[in-house]
Amino acid sequence: MKSTDYKKMKIDLLAITRNPSDFDKETHNIYKSVAIMSKRSNQISSELKEEFVERSQEFASVADNLEEVFENREQIELAKYFEQLPKPTILAVNEFEDGEIYYRDPDSTEIVNVNKK
Secondary structure (H helix, E strand, O other): OOOOOOOOOOOOOOOOOOOHHHHHOOOOOHHHHHHHHHHHHHHHHHHHHHHHHHHHHHHOOOOOOOOHHHHHHHHHHHHHHHHHOOOHHHHHHHHHHOOOOEEEOOOOOOEEEOOOO
């Protein structure tokens, strides 16, 4: 699985007000657009969770030792890194607006690219 560096992406970390009618331009259905963004948000969340678990495995130790304070600092830095990332919902909305999401309509056999570029 390709790991995307969400930290380097130019995304506003705060939620901003958007015009809901902008989301139905490609799908012609705002509810379908929201469902697509929701599923993509869940995918991003899963990717971030897997990456966090993978990177935090190196800190797992069974025995207490003197290096625990040093390891604890590294764990805190790792947690801060993931806390500073944009939320998966904001990332999904940004990807949808930039046309970077591909989706398949189960009612048709066509794969749709929401690509505005």
